[in-house]
Amino acid sequence: MTPAELAERALAQHTGTGDLIVVIDRTVAAHLRWAAGAVTAAGAVDDTRISVMAVHGRSVGALSHVGALDDEELHDLVAGAERIAHHAPADPSAEPLLTAQEEVDDAPADHPEPPTAAIRSIADELAESARLLTATRRASFGYAQQRVRTTSVASTAGLRRAHVSTSALLDLSLREPDGGAGSWTGAAGPDLAGLGLRERQETLGHRLDSARRVVGLPPGRHELILAPSCVADLMVRLYLAAGAQDALDGNSVFAATDGTRLGERLSELPITVRSNPEEPGLLCRPFTVVRSPGSLGSVFDTGAPLAPTRWIDRGVLSALVQTRHSARVSRRPLTPWIGNLVMEAGPGGRNLDEMVRGSTRALLVTSLWYLREVNPMTLTLTGVTRDGVYLVEDGQVVGAVRDFRINESPVALMSRITEVGLTTPTLPREWTDVPTRVAMPAVRVPDVAVS
Amino acid sequence: MTAVDPVIEARFQALPLRDLADAALHTALKLGADEAAVRIERIRTAHTVLYDARPRGSDDLVDLALGVQVSCRGTAGFGSVAELTTAGAARAAEYAVAMAGAGSRAGSAFPPADERPAGHAVWSSPCERDPFAVPAAEVVGLLDTWSTRLLAHPVVAHVMAKVTVARENKYYADTNGSSIVQQRTRIHPQVVAVGERSSGGAASMRTVGPPTARGWEYVCGQGWDWNAELAGLPELLAGKLAARPVQPGSYDLVLAPSHLWLTIHESVGHATEMDRMLGSETSYAGGSFVRPGDVGSLLYGSALMTVTADRTSAYGLASAGYDDEGVAAQDWTLVDRGVLVGAQTDRRTAARARADRSTGCAYAESARHEAISRMPNVSLQPDPAGPDETALIAGVENGLYLTGSDSWSIDSQRRSFQFTAQACHLIRNGRLAGQVDGAAYQSDTLTFWRSLVAVGNSSTYGTFGADLCGKGQPVQAAAVSHGAPAAVFTGVRVVDAERDVPR
Structure with a gap:
């Protein structure tokens, strides 16, 4: 049964006087995870999520179910949502339901299979790439995922829409032996095969080569070049905090x-x-x-x-x-x-290497980690650098420096950016709960406090 | 299943669990798996949110799936389907074997440690009133009462009130002959009061009442006095609104258990997970500064530091009868009088660490996830001869008293960290002297735990915890409890995270 058919089946269970909105998400996915030459996980998942929202006047009753349902269970789900809607207080965001309809001609197959072939290919590519590492004694750690999700929405008010999204993700780090330095890169796109595992591994190798020397770093204020991934981590937080209702309620950094x-x-x-x-x-x-x-x-x-x-x-x-x-x-x-989210500042932005070459003295930060909110009213975040901070002097990376902590708000940081580089597709390092379709520039900030 | 158990949800027991499991296990063995385990899980979660006593969101999700984990010549493979038929179960087993095959092309593997069969078992966490049997109007009504009461106070401008409830039903069976039915119920109410400063800006104060493995009886006062905590919230908020900026510097910290639990979680709990110690979590969640060879010798903290791990304590969020590899729940010691003596393992990491047996830490968020090593309840033990909280504070000349957890951040090796609190009181000459604002303490794990100079007695002990700790790829959540006494750490660096220029 296709998601669109399942949505119709759910609508058919509606008996109440109000309306019903149904969202079906059918996801097939496969993944591979590895650590230092060993495979730590390989899995394939096929799941269906059914979300039903019964609308009674201005009130909503919402229930969701992951997993297959027979007609009786589907009936119970819909009836349960209707029962909640009847007793729920009014939803402050209530508006008339939308009725847009569209023909869906890219309806997927009845039983899409998890994309295991993509994982077999990346496993082979990984084995090939691992051979290139043998001489260096470096080890690769990472995760690769391929996913197809079909979302179908329908309502008793006449709404019918569907969307198929194909996405892949690669999270890769390379480390020196015996707990030595590490370097990270991440990428997202429609196909795993197009994310360039081998090229990325090479780039990480060059980065590790350039950072064999470790130099000291005094706490204080430093000029930072934040790589696109770091900017993504910060800007995605800004986006997640940008709810208008929260601001109107006086409950966010964007409240006045x-x-x-x-x-x-x-x-x-x-x-x-x-x-x-x-x-x-x-x-x-x-x-x-x-x-x-x-x-x-x-x-x-x-x-x-x-x-x-x-x-x-x-x-x-x-x-x-x-x-x-x-x-x-x-x-x-x-x-x-x-x-999705794009940050840019018009044409003429330099790429990361050019920004390094144009620096007199700066710290190049390639990845941020564990950003957590210190104060939602200012969106002050605390976080640490991870897997690669480099001292740049006179246009050259001269060595690696220790990881450090920053306390910064992406909103306040905006006013202190002095250079915006070339916008490129990237991946926020903590990509799990956030949008991964992002393109960001590197930025230069002259006065960041590090501790 | 042989008999219907009165405690376990009837709806779950009505599923053809044994038939589905047989289909999955049979297919896995037929396709060449050396061993296989199947999990059928029904997980229900619901949360209700009110903002200023008006509904702001609600969700109620049932997650029902079947997952098969196989080991083929040491390589792990996992497959999951939503379709609970024998054909679906066989399909999940096919996926699992196919993925083990795909994985084996990429590299070597680590076979799991041996485990004796658990036989047939049934286990349930304690629950007096099923939170899902509570009518929505009663849930909203309670949050509305709490919100209205707080909004009546002049210092409170806004109130967010929410409650999250969850119930896991799990059937586990493996080719070792084990078949285990379990049920875990948990609940987490949270209330945040927001106040506005006359000078502009705002501050918030959140309840510290923890998530716990209980039913709806919890919000009615069993295990936590919600009325008392809500009654005290406006005064704490007023104190925070009037707080002056903290003077950065070195302080003695008195950490209440409502705060210390998270520091234990991040700097001891995660650091002693064997998979992190071995490097297999390096991608994403990170590693640990602790090496497998450190167990038995590393001086982790002062002699006052004894930390235990368990999956057995009553109301513990990580408590269970058996783990997701059929290993019985255990309790053991991680740090004994300052020395690291233990770690947390599942069957694969136990084998790699050359341990005789897994400590039973395998857990998966749902049947759509593979089981990975997750944290048991990890707790700092009180000092039977230690002081009470008043005496701990009285012993500090220039310090800070922190209650409630707030922001946290720690590096990927679990060393360098920063924490903030809900409320931070200045201590001057053994007495509380008003709240300060912006205080964040920074340290590294070993320096911090070696600076532990006093541990409270059992009157200071409390159990707190997290219901959404993330780990793994694809990331999965787990809930875990942490008990702690109040404790004093000396000479800890404190910065003003709001205004500070580090020295």
């Missing part, structure tokens, strides 16, 4: 005494942070799907079309993540959450 900080200049540089479902290489679902009530999206907005959105436009905070309700209340355009 009289509403929100929209319109405020965050940087003197023409930095733009934007999302676009049609972004080449970063394609994502072009409509809103909300699987349960929450603060970054409203159930009532499921099916809303997504258009290119500039969150920060040439340095100015221009949009927050809106529901139709929050957009109406704050008299702003409807700008819902979109599943």
Whole structure:
């Protein structure tokens, strides 16, 4: 049964007087994990998530189920959601349901199989790459995943939409023997085969070569070059904190005494942070799907079309993540959450190597780790560098320095960026709970406190 | 299954568990697996959130799947399906064997340590009132009452109130002859009060009442006095709003168990996971500064430091009858009077560490995940002859008293860390002298634990914990409890994380 058919089956169970929204996510995925020449995990998963949201007046009852259901269980699920909706208080974000319909002609096969072939290929590529490491005594650690997800939404109000997303992810580090230095890279894209395991391993090897000398680092303020992955870690946090309703409630870094900080200049540089479902290489679902009530999206907005959105436009905070309700209340355009993120500052940005060559004295940070919120009102985050910080002097990497801690807010950091490099696809290091379709530049910040 | 157990959810027991397991195990062996295990799990989680006494979100998810783990000439393979039929179970076994085959092309493997059959067993965590049998109106009603009570206080501008409940039903069977049915129920209420400073800006104070392996009886006062904690929250918030910036420097820290649990979790719990020590978590979650050879000799902390691990304590979030490789729950010592004496293993890491047997730490978030080594309940033991909390504070001249966990961050080798608290009181000459703002302490694991100079008696002891600790790729969550007495650490570096320029 295809997700669209399953959605229709769920709608057929609806008996109440209100409405029903159904979201089906069918996911097939396969993965491989390795550590120092040994395979530590290899798995294939096929699962289906059914999310039903019963709407009764302005109230919502939401229930989800992962796993197969027969008609009776499906009936129980729908009836359960309706029961909750009948007794639930009004949802503050209630709006009329959307009715958009589209023909879905790329409906997937009845029983898609987990992409195990992609994992067999990457296993062979890994074995080949591992042979190249033998002489160096270096070891490779990593994770590779290939996934196909079909999302189908339908409602009794007439909504019908579907989307198929194919995604792959590669997380790779290379380490010197006996607990020596490490270096990391990550990539996301549609196909595992296109993520360049072998080339990436080579690049990491060069980075380790250039950092054999270890130099001391005094605490204090230093000029930092943050690699695109680090910028992704920071900007994704900014995006996750950009809910308009939270700001209107006085509950986020984007709150102001009289509403929100929209319109405020965050940087003197023409930095733009934007999302676009049609972004080449970063394609994502072009409509809103909300699987349960929450603060970054409203159930009532499921099916809303997504258009290119500039969150920060040439340095100015221009949009927050809106529901139709929050957009109406704050008299702003409807700008819902979109599943990718791009930061750029116009043409002419230098790549990371060119930025290094143009530095008199700076610390090159290639990866950040364990960023945690210290203060949600300022979005101050604490985190440490990991697997590669290098001292740059007169345009050259002259050695590796120890890892250090920073306490910084990505919002405050915006105003202190002095150079924005070339935007390139990258992966945030802590990619698990955040969007992975991102393109970021390296940035230069002249005065970061390190401890 | 032989008989219906009255404690385990009937709906779960009604599934054709044995038939599904037989189909999966039979297929795995037929396709060449040396050993195989199957898990059928039904996991239900629900959370309800109110913001300023208005509903802000709710979710209720049932996750029902079947997963097969195989070992083929030492290489692990895993397969999972949502379809609970014998054909689906066989398909999961096919995936698992195919993935072991794919994995074996990439490199060597580590076979698991031997384990004796567990036979047939049934285990359940204690639960008096099934939280999923509580009507939604009663759940919202309780959070509404809590929120309204707090909002009536002039210092409170906003209130977020939420409760998360979860129940895991698990059937485990393996080619070793074990078949085990388990049920675990847990609950976690949380309330955050936000206040506004007259000078602009805001501060928040969160309840420290922990997640625990109990039922709905927990919010009615069994195991934690919610009414008392909520009654004290506005005063704590007022103190935080009036707090002056902390003066960076070196302090003696009195850490309450509501705070210390997270430092134990990050700097002792994760550091003594054998998979991290061996490097197999290097990708993503990270490693540990502890080496397998350090067990038995490493001076981890002062002689006052004794840390135990268990999967057996009552209401412990990591407690279970058996782990996800059929190994019975155990309790053991990690650090004995300052010396590292133990570690945490599953069957593969036990074999690699040349241990006789796994400590029973294998756990998977659901049947859609492979079992990996996860943290047991890890607790710092009280000092029977130690002081009470008042005496601990009285013994400090220039210090800080930290309660409640807040932000945390530690490097990938579990050494260099920074923690902040919900409330941080200044201690001057043995007395609390008002809250300070922005205090974050920074240290490294061994320096910190070696600076432990006083440990409270059992009157200071409390159990806290985390219900969403992430690890592995694909990442999976696990819940874990940590007990601790109040304790004093001397000469710890404190920075102002809000305003600080490090020295």
